[in-house]
Amino acid sequence: MTATADFQTRLFNFSAGPGTLPEAVLREAQEEMLVYPGAGASIIEISHRSPEYTAVMESAQGRLRSLLGLGEDWHILFLGGGASLQFYMAPLNFLPDNGSADYLVTGSWAKKALKEARIVGDARTAASSEDRAFAYIPRPETWQLTRGAAYLHFTSNNTIYGTQFASEPRVEAPLVCDASSDFLSRPMDIDRYAMIYAGAQKNVGPAGVTVVMIRDAFLQKRRQPLPTMLDYGVHAGSLFNTPPVFAVYLVEKVLRWIEGIGGLEAMQAINERKAGRLYERIDRTGFYRGTADADSRSRMNVTFKLPNEELDARFVKEAKAAGLLALKGYRSVGGIRASIYNAMPEAGVEALVSFMDEFERRAG
Numbered sequence: 303m304t305a306t307a308d309f310q311t312r313l314f315n316f317s318a319g320p321g322t323l324p325e326a327v328l329r330e331a332q333e334e335m336l337v338y339p340g341a342g343a344s345i346i347e348i349s350h351r352s353p354e355y356t357a358v359m360e361s362a363q364g365r366l367r368s369l370l371g372l373g374e375d376w377h378i379l380f381l382g383g384g385a386s387l388q389f390y391m392a393p394l395n396f397l398p399d400n401g402s403a404d405y406l407v408t409g410s411w412a413k414k415a416l417k418e419a420r421i422v423g424d425a426r427t428a429a430s431s432e433d434r435a436f437a438y439i440p441r442p443e444t445w446q447l448t449r450g451a452a453y454l455h456f457t458s459n460n461t462i463y464g465t466q467f468a469s470e471p472r473v474e475a476p477l478v479c480d481a482s483s484d485f486l487s488r489p490m491d492i493d494r495y496a497m498i499y500a501g502a503q504k505n506v507g508p509a510g511v512t513v514v515m516i517r518d519a520f521l522q523k524r525r526q527p528l529p530t531m532l533d534y535g536v537h538a539g540s541l542f543n544t545p546p547v548f549a550v551y552l553v554e555k556v557l558r559w560i561e562g563i564g565g566l567e568a569m570q571a572i573n574e575r576k577a578g579r580l581y582e583r584i585d586r587t588g589f590y591r592g593t594a595d596a597d598s599r600s601r602m603n604v605t606f607k608l609p610n611e612e613l614d615a616r617f618v619k620e621a622k623a624a625g626l627l628a629l630k631g632y633r634s635v636g637g638i639r640a641s642i643y644n645a646m647p648e649a650g651v652e653a654l655v656s657f658m659d660e661f662e663r664r665a666g
């Protein structure tokens with residue numbers, strides 16, 4: 303890694319998603335691109351029912367099971383359609399005609415999930431932080447929960463606003479979680495969940511696959527009949543159609559990489575160190591201003607602003623020239639967003655902190 307961005311250099315990539323992947327995983331995939339060992343062809347040229355692909359998929363499921371501590375009563379699915387399809391598919395399966403579901407609206411993705419659920423049935427806002435541009439996670443004592451709700455939906459990490467639930471909501475309703483942007487960044491208290499879904503393209507792999515995990519007892523409560531492709535039961539039964547094979551293949555490699563780091567507790571310790579370094583730098587002087595409330599800050603997406611928009615733009619441009627890619631905040635929010643997913647090395651965060659020091663000396 304050099305500090306200058308020439309044509310061939312792989313830079314420190316702070317993209318919010320698709321985001322940076324472990325270099326070792328990409329190299330391994332590169333080596334196997336022409337021939338997957340023993341298959342006589344690459345993994346994307348053979349049947350999704352071949353022994354080779356079946357082994358890859360089962361290995362990915364087994365590794366997810368052991369990393370997260372999922373019992374045999376959990377179904378693990380690899381679906382297409384993105385996390386966005388789950389916004390509709392989850393209520394379609396689990397929001398009954400004679401019931402309701404609660405939603406914690408902590409960002410744009412959560413709002414989109416609620417919108418889709420309302421197409422299906424009675425989906426209610428239990429809490430929202432839209433009053434302050436989603437800069438915080440509402441305190442549990444302010445939530446207006448519905449007794450007997452079919453589920454409570456929440457977004458564990460809000461990619462755009464840089465906020466994150468510190469821990470799982472403690473409610474009676476089954477938890478359905480959009481974990482797209484912090485999946486496998488820390489351990490989860492699995493017993494609290496009925497369903498977890500995550501688009502892979504931030505922490506777990508490339509775009510194209512969404513990991514969907516559902517507890518069997520919850521799955522059995524789904525509505526019937528459902529369109530075949532939108533029925534979780536169909537996908538839990540057997541491989542119904544062609545899965546996103548290349549994406550699953552890469553996910554399996556990323557899961558091995560996480561195991562090599564030491565699992566989710568080790569991953570969490572590294573992620574807290576990385577986020578801690580950045581927030582400490584932001585808070586050290588008045589030049590940078592964190593946009594999320596301190597108690598709601600995300601360990602995955604660190605959002606901040608400089609004294610004015612001109613400086614924001616200059617920061618992004620000069621950071622890129624210094625080898626730090628994709629630091630521009632989400633289009634409707636502005637400012638800076640540094641996404642520091644699992645695969646962002648600590649050296650990348652150190653390089654960003656040094657750049658922030660240097661930029662402040664020049665522009666502050």
Ligand SMILES: Cc1ncc(COP(=O)(O)O)c(C=O)c1O
Binds near residue numbers: 411
């Ligand atoms: C928290 C969260 N949920 C859902 C989505 C949408 O995911 P997809 O593009 O896979 O539909 C995103 C995308 O960035 C996200 O960050």
